[in-house]
């Protein structure tokens with residue numbers, strides 16, 4: 001968990017390499033659906049572009065389906081999900097149904113003032129690499145994403161903290177130090 005620009009994607013990629021389990025990113029799934037012109041994508045595009053959250057049932061359905069894929073049988077990393085307390089409850093139900101439990105919930109704690117600059121850096125790197133900049137990586141949508149995080153996702157941290165499952169890691173540290181702190185958090189359970 002963590003606000004936009006916290007480093008979830010970067011750290012997830014490292015965990016994928018280390019543990020050989022897939023990264024299930026609802027943002028990536030939704031962007032793929034938009035690109036493919038799938039019905040979910042048509043519903044989600046405008047919402048995502050302005051930085052709001054797509055409806056819970058859409059992402060819960062997508063995650064539920066994705067968990068059925070064979071590559072998720074030995075574990076998975078959830079990135080960007082659950083993002084509302086209702087999604088966290090749906091995840092509880094999905095996991096219970098499958099006889100699974102979360103190993104840990106890791107929150108990257110960052111200074112909000114650094115996030116806009118990180119987003120701008122990602123945009124510049126994407127342009128330099130000849131890639132396509134995300135439609136929601138602009139200052140206005142970014143502000144909405146941060147507001148959605150504060151209003152709808154911060155309570156999810158509190159939910160997992162209440163269950164004793166939340167591990168907070170300093171997301172302002174250098175990338176390698178963040179990875180090391182995540183490893184330590186995963187070992188300490």
Ligand code: ADP
Nearest residue numbers: 004005026027048051052053054059080081083
């Ligand atoms: P970031 O973490 O940088 O904001 P993501 O790629 O995780 O980016 O998400 C991009 C957008 O996709 C979100 O702003 C939202 O519109 C949508 N989205 C992703 N995951 C969810 C979710 N779990 N619930 C609702 N909307 C989501």
